[in-house]
Amino acid sequence: MLEIKNLHVKLEEEDKAILKGVNLSVGPGTVHAIMGPNGSGKSTLSYVLSGRDGYVVTEGSASLEGQELLGLEPEERAAMGLFLAFQYPVEIPGVGNMTFLRTAVNAQRKARGQDEVSAAEFLKLVRQKAKELQIDAEMLKRPVNVGFSGGEKKRNEILQMAMLEPKMCILDETDSGLDVDAMKLVSDGVNALRDAGRSFLVITHYQRLLDHIRPDIVHIMADGRIVKTGGPDLALEVERNGYADILAEVA
Amino acid sequence: MALAQPKTDALEARLAAMQMPEGGWSALARQQALARLRKMGLPTRRDEYWKFTRPDTLVQPDAPRAALFHNDEAPLFGDMDRLKIVFVDGVFDPQASDDLALDGVTIDRLAAVQARDAHWAQGLYGTLESRGQSPVERPLAALNTAFATDGVLIHVTATPSRPISLVYHHSDTGSDAILHHVIRVENGAEVTILENGPAAARFNKCIEIDLADEARLHHVRAQGRDHKRRAATHIFARLGRESVFKSFTLTMNGVLTRNEVVLELTGDDAIAHVAGACVGDGDFHHDDTVFITHDAVGCESRQVFKKVLRNGATGVFQGKILVKAGAQKTDGYQISQSLLLDEDSQFLAKPELEIYADDVACSHGSTSGAIDETALFYLCSRGVPRGEATDLLTLAFLAEAVDEIADEALKAEIVSRLEGWLVRHRT
Numbered sequence: 241m242l243e244i245k246n247l248h249v250k251l252e253e254e255d256k257a258i259l260k261g262v263n264l265s266v267g268p269g270t271v272h273a274i275m276g277p278n279g280s281g282k283s284t285l286s287y288v289l290s291g292r293d294g295y296v297v298t299e300g301s302a303s304l305e306g307q308e309l310l311g312l313e314p315e316e317r318a319a320m321g322l323f324l325a326f327q328y329p330v331e332i333p334g335v336g337n338m339t340f341l342r343t344a345v346n347a348q349r350k351a352r353g354q355d356e357v358s359a360a361e362f363l364k365l366v367r368q369k370a371k372e373l374q375i376d377a378e379m380l381k382r383p384v385n386v387g388f389s390g391g392e393k394k395r396n397e398i399l400q401m402a403m404l405e406p407k408m409c410i411l412d413e414t415d416s417g418l419d420v421d422a423m424k425l426v427s428d429g430v431n432a433l434r435d436a437g438r439s440f441l442v443i444t445h446y447q448r449l450l451d452h453i454r455p456d457i458v459h460i461m462a463d464g465r466i467v468k469t470g471g472p473d474l475a476l477e478v479e480r481n482g483y484a485d486i487l488a489e490v491a
Numbered sequence: 492m493a494l495a496q497p498k499t500d501a502l503e504a505r506l507a508a509m510q511m512p513e514g515g516w517s518a519l520a521r522q523q524a525l526a527r528l529r530k531m532g533l534p535t536r537r538d539e540y541w542k543f544t545r546p547d548t549l550v551q552p553d554a555p556r557a558a559l560f561h562n563d564e565a566p567l568f569g570d571m572d573r574l575k576i577v578f579v580d581g582v583f584d585p586q587a588s589d590d591l592a593l594d595g596v597t598i599d600r601l602a603a604v605q606a607r608d609a610h611w612a613q614g615l616y617g618t619l620e621s622r623g624q625s626p627v628e629r630p631l632a633a634l635n636t637a638f639a640t641d642g643v644l645i646h647v648t649a650t651p652s653r654p655i656s657l658v659y660h661h662s663d664t665g666s667d668a669i670l671h672h673v674i675r676v677e678n679g680a681e682v683t684i685l686e687n688g689p690a691a692a693r694f695n696k697c698i699e700i701d702l703a704d705e706a707r708l709h710h711v712r713a714q715g716r717d718h719k720r721r722a723a724t725h726i727f728a729r730l731g732r733e734s735v736f737k738s739f740t741l742t743m744n745g746v747l748t749r750n751e752v753v754l755e756l757t758g759d760d761a762i763a764h765v766a767g768a769c770v771g772d773g774d775f776h777h778d779d780t781v782f783i784t785h786d787a788v789g790c791e792s793r794q795v796f797k798k799v800l801r802n803g804a805t806g807v808f809q810g811k812i813l814v815k816a817g818a819q820k821t822d823g824y825q826i827s828q829s830l831l832l833d834e835d836s837q838f839l840a841k842p843e844l845e846i847y848a849d850d851v852a853c854s855h856g857s858t859s860g861a862i863d864e865t866a867l868f869y870l871c872s873r874g875v876p877r878g879e880a881t882d883l884l885t886l887a888f889l890a891e892a893v894d895e896i897a898d899e900a901l902k903a904e905i906v907s908r909l910e911g912w913l914v915r916h917r918t
Contacts, residue, residue: 290872293864318874330869334887340870343883348874383887400873 242266247300260464269436276461290324319351321407325397332384391422398429415449427452447479498532520617524636543807554667554693557719573656581668595649601642619699619727623753632725635697639671647676654683659690666691676706689715694722702734710738721747732758742769756790766795766895771804778807785818794825797892800836811843823853878917
């Protein structure tokens with residue numbers, strides 16, 4: 241599904257390397273987790289994959305189902321099936337949540353040569369999915385993320401994911417700012433989307449999210465590289481001993 | 492004080508080409524307006540009030556030429572049930588206009604009735620304009636009162652079933668039109684006035700509006716899209732007790748537009764909202780100049796102006812709230828904002844508050860900014876192409892102004908025109 245090879249990235253504004261040779265292969269239907277201390281490059285990886293400005297790829301490649309990603313516009317990557325759930329979902333005053341969702345769904349369908357979804361069909365679908373995530377009709381009417389609580393913003397991200405049905409989902413610290421109940425709700429939403437044709441890359445600091453979204457593979461990232469890869473137990477080890485031991489071990 | 496020689500010369504050059512219509516009841520008001528104009532002279536760049544907008548082409552004897560704008564779109568407000576009054580280059584077009592009879596309203600054309608000895612508009616024509624000349628002079632409005640060739644006189648005594656729609660076509664590339672309308676809305680009556688079209692290569696238009704107690708007037712206008720057209724417009728309104736005045740203006744294109752709105756809240760608990768959305772690309776200069784005087788207790792005024800500018804377009808906002816002594820419990824709000832889509836465009840704003848009462852709430856704000864790149868990335872990351880995402884954010888920026896239109900159908904019509912413009916002007 242997602243193949244990242246020897247990816248080197250620096251900041252556009254200053255000559256500072258952030259990613260220093262990331263290698264990662266996420267197979268179809270699998271859930272990978274990336275853990276790591278602050279500043280290890282986890283969020284940068286998610287931004288570079290989704291096409292945010294401000295980064296320069298100096299070496300390496302990243303592809304989705306064999307198609308090169310880097311160099312494409314963010315909307316082209318989205319239409320190919322890539323989705324980033326933001327750590328800090330953006331508030332957009334003046335743009336209705338519903339308008340935004342419908343515009344996004346139809347833009348992706350158009351890019352893939354599919355017909356647009358009718359307004360009635362769309363409404364039915366969004367209501368059903370919103371209900372599962374306990375998103376009420378009022379939230380759908382409001383401007384995108386404006387006045388939403390932390391939990392509501394994250395649930396709204398998962399709703400977008402459910403509507404857009406991407407193949408490769410990257411969750412960037414989706415657990416940040418969530419209380420226990422909200423984390424359960426968001427995780428249930430993600431788990432409901434788990435499917436043989438859909439893969440996940442879950443970026444997190446803490447093990448607790450991984451209690452809910454059970455990963456197949458766990459990677460530890462430090463200083464711009466993946467330094468250790470293992471099974472779900474690796475996350476428990478981090479929880480018990482912190483990163484220091486693992487980093488000392490690989491140094 | 493006598494006018495400086497250059498001002499006198501400029502005025503005489505302008506007046507030489509003009510002829511005052513023969514007037515019955517309106518003659519005195521026209522003569523008085525001409526006398527006001529002779530004292531003021533025409534505006535120049537050195538006048539403080541014209542610091543941001545060059546008046547040269549608005550005052551010179553001949554109108555600069557303006558090519559006609561053609562498009563295949565359905566006419567604005569075309570699907571609405573309305574009473575249509577059409578002017579072509581400032582000349583009434585009886586064939587294209589509807590019958591002027593409408594229950595609850597009497598409508599006369601200025602040119603058709605001005606030779607009479609008396610008319611209900613006699614006490615108003617030039618009166619509100621004259622009151623609006625202080626504390627700031629507005630010479631182009633005095634010129635209008637003196638020399639207007641036509642206009643409509645609308646007396647609203649009940650609530651008509653349809654909006655009155657003034658349509659201004661432009662067919663002569665060198666036309667120079669001067670129209671003057673007077674609207675009086677009686678106690679408890681309510682009317683909607685629509686205006687649209689470029690009107691002429693150069694258009695000088697004045698509307699005087701007198702709202703009796705509890706009268707309501709809704710005004711929505713769209714200025715024509717001819718790129719080289721010029722317009723200097725004035726709205727003078729006097730608001731009685733608990734009356735409501737709501738005005739929205741859409742401006743797309745136009746090399747030079749100066750819209751002045753002068754409101755006087757003279758009755759307690761009156762409400763005045765004036766809003767504007769403009770979008771300009773390239774050779775575009777748009778000036779909103781607003782002066783609101785609170786002279787009664789418990790009144791509310793609201794100014795919301797939004798401008799989207801690109802490729803060297805210029806936006807100007809001069810807005811003042813004057814709260815007179817005794818105008819307690821005034822609620823005044825003013826916001827003017829520009830969205831600059833590149834680094835070549837500019838927005839010049841001069842917000843002013845002058846308050847002589849001690850129990851009031853007035854706020855004003857003015858900002859200039861670019862498209863929010865974070866929001867743009869968020870939209871794009873969901874698959875929305877950059878152009879479409881930029882349009883969504885631009886419409887969101889304009890929404891606060893457009894939302895001032897209470898009527899949903901009118902609002903939808905205005906939004907659809909804005910969407911069309913944005914799509915055509917994508918980079």
